[in-house]
Amino acid sequence: MFNRISPPLDLNASKKIPDIAKDIESKLDPKIEEKFPIDDSSVNITKEFEGFEKEIIEPIDAPIEIDDTDDSDQSGSAIEKVLEEGFEAIAFYKSFRFINQNPAPGYWGIFYIKPRVRALHKEIRLDLGRPSDQCLEELLKLLYGHEIYHYKVDATCLEHEAFSNKLIYRQYRNYVGRLPMSDWWEEAVANHYGLQQIDSNFQKYFEDFVRNSPGAYSNGVYKDDGSPFIPRARLAEQITQSLAGQYWHLGGDLINDVLFNTLKLSGFRSNKRTLKYDGDPQLSNTLALKNCPQYWISWYRAGKVINGLKPVSLREVTNEYIPKYLAGEIVKKTDHEFFRIDNGEQIKCPNPHNKDVMPHELKNIVRKAGMSIQDFWVERAKTNTWRRNIPRPIPVKPMTSSD
Numbered sequence: 001m002f003n004r005i006s007p008p009l010d011l012n013a014s015k016k017i018p019d020i021a022k023d024i025e026s027k028l029d030p031k032i033e034e035k036f037p038i039d040d041s042s043v044n045i046t047k048e049f050e051g052f053e054k055e056i057i058e059p060i061d062a063p064i065e066i067d068d069t070d071d072s073d074q075s076g077s078a079i080e081k082v083l084e085e086g087f088e089a090i091a092f093y094k095s096f097r098f099i100n101q102n103p104a105p106g107y108w109g110i111f112y113i114k115p116r117v118r119a120l121h122k123e124i125r126l127d128l129g130r131p132s133d134q135c136l137e138e139l140l141k142l143l144y145g146h147e148i149y150h151y152k153v154d155a156t157c158l159e160h161e162a163f164s165n166k167l168i169y170r171q172y173r174n175y176v177g178r179l180p181m182s183d184w185w186e187e188a189v190a191n192h193y194g195l196q197q198i199d200s201n202f203q204k205y206f207e208d209f210v211r212n213s214p215g216a217y218s219n220g221v222y223k224d225d226g227s228p229f230i231p232r233a234r235l236a237e238q239i240t241q242s243l244a245g246q247y248w249h250l251g252g253d254l255i256n257d258v259l260f261n262t263l264k265l266s267g268f269r270s271n272k273r274t275l276k277y278d279g280d281p282q283l284s285n286t287l288a289l290k291n292c293p294q295y296w297i298s299w300y301r302a303g304k305v306i307n308g309l310k311p312v313s314l315r316e317v318t319n320e321y322i323p324k325y326l327a328g329e330i331v332k333k334t335d336h337e338f339f340r341i342d343n344g345e346q347i348k349c350p351n352p353h354n355k356d357v358m359p360h361e362l363k364n365i366v367r368k369a370g371m372s373i374q375d376f377w378v379e380r381a382k383t384n385t386w387r388r389n390i391p392r393p394i395p396v397k398p399m400t401s402s403d
């Protein structure tokens, strides 16, 4: 079934890629360890998956079981997750550079979170009333198109690093990681790329889906009026901007070179519904799109290496966001900390044995402060991570479940 969506994988090439990357990265200047000390501390399990013992990883050619008899009403849940957290709540790309880190140590590539794909597939099927296998195929095409774009950015950066010996990808990721979701332009282009893979019968449905996604994810809708697709240029700017501070003393040549090449990357126009798996003009044969492996995964340990699944540290929430931005004061300390914040609400913090706060926990916390997750990221950037213009001038009423 999946072969219709992507060509067979060249397993040899895909196994070689992490070593090639390691070799290239070991020659970069400055040394990676100087800029990015190894930090594998950020490991967390999303709550609904807590029952799983370990991550089960299966090659994507194993078909997904569809249980058409299961009519328990969960509608809204999987769609809601995407609308809150972005596409990485359903599938994610893990770089070959981080092969040994969580989630799925020892593997890299595109991972489809099986229970969530299954739930989302079911919701789409109920919404559209179209044949089950068609709905699944279109959903997987959308997800594949999105995630393969992340690989494309990664692989293109690796090629520039091989030529320039300059640290590009990690620098760029680090830079974007500190920006609010509304500035994650790579996600906009990835969604755009995904939408281009979809059959016209499903186009409107998935466009709405993208349009209602959080932050820059929503900017992926294709405007067919001849106007330029802005997120591409924004992405190119970001990649070069993240380098500018580091390398601008070397003169304009390197920056111009990288800008030129990343503009090519972002200006790449895939023809509608045809991804160029083999003959991508910008990638070497080894790095061809088809060599990015794909897996089902039963659940995941969120880690800092995954775009979008970026947990916030508990320390940031309890030492900065709540006391500084929300003027919160500790009212009780059991195995959890309880704060009273500016609008009179009480916030219970996650147990400290988890070092990170996951999106669903963060959502509960920020709602008490009258904020959405998107508001959180916007305010975080505006206040320079809760350092400027704090506490917030006016308390905001908490959100209720109907908001």
Ligand SMILES: [Zn+2]
Pocket (backbone or CB within 6 Å): 087, 088, 146, 147, 150, 187, 190, 307, 308
């Ligand atoms: Zn993404």
